[in-house]
Amino acid sequence: MGDLYYGLPSVRSVMFLLPPLYWFRREAANLLLQTLIRINPKRILEVGFSDAFLTRRISLALPGSSIVAIDTSASSVERAKALRLPNVTFLVDDFFEHRGRYDVVVSMHVFVLFDHFKALDKLRELAPIHLLTLTGRSPFTILHRSFHRFMTGIDVHIVEPQTYRALAERMGFNVLLYNINSIERSYMVLLQKKVPP
Ligand SMILES: C[S@@+](CC[C@H](N)C(=O)[O-])C[C@H]1O[C@@H](n2cnc3c(N)ncnc32)[C@H](O)[C@@H]1O
Structure with a gap:
């Protein structure tokens, strides 16, 4: 999918975006x-690193x-391995199939x-803490979603921060939200598994 994502756009559309x-x-x-620096985890899983x-x-x-x-994307992994980052293992793998235990x-x-429900469910088995970025609704993200669907056939699941918070809380996470950029309505979510009383 990553190959498709990065293979199709024309030079003009890429220059524009x-x-x-x-x-x-x-x-x-x-x-x-x-x-991440504040948390200082020992074991980190990064999902969908693309060009690293x-x-x-x-x-x-x-x-x-x-x-x-x-x-x-196998080609992303090949390119990333050439960077020879000493503390990173690059793997071709699908998030939903991945097995492992991490700190973050x-x-x-x-x-x-991703479908947000399915992704949150999967996250629960991988680590106690998660840092993700998502996007809410804005003229930019609506345009980007149409462009993305046209180029790749894949939907971007725009989600409002409060909607995501409500879903994640129902699924057993404590949630903190941080705004990133108001044009693309991007925000970071810090998810932490609730500890049973
Ligand atoms: C929009 S790009 C984001 C790349 C990078 N994180 C960045 O912000 O520049 C999405 C990346 O996620 C990868 N990807 C998509 N679905 C995935 C999955 N189920 N498991 C792992 N990687 C996936 C794609 O191959 C692509 O490289």
Whole structure:
């Protein structure tokens, strides 16, 4: 799927979208990274690393952590392995099939591709803490969703922060929300498994 995602767009459409997308991605990566540094986990799973934009930053900022980074795109994994990041293992794997135990799962702009109920259910078995970025409804995200569906046939699941919070709380997580960017209505979610009383 990742190959398809990155293979199809024309040069013109990519040139048009790249500057804002790069800017948004940088903001999202900075917030995820600052939060990860505060948590200082030993074992991290990153889901959908693509060009390893975030992975490289985590690897540098947390040299004592061990990071498993998965993506369904074999070509992304090949390219990422060439970076030779010392504390990162890159694997071709599907999040929903992945097995393992981690301290934190981190993922930037990937969970918008998943059914939120199914994804939260899967997260429960992987780690006690999760850091994800999602997007709410705005003119930009509505346009981006149509563009994405046209280019890939895949839906982006835009979700309002309060709707996501209500779902995650019902599924046994404590939830903190942090705004990232008001144009793409992006926000970070910090999920923590509720401890039974
Ligand atoms: C929108 S890109 C985001 C990439 C990167 N995190 C970033 O923000 O630049 C989505 C990535 O998730 C990967 N992906 C999609 N579904 C996945 C799944 N079920 N398991 C693992 N990776 C997946 C795709 O191959 C693609 O590389």
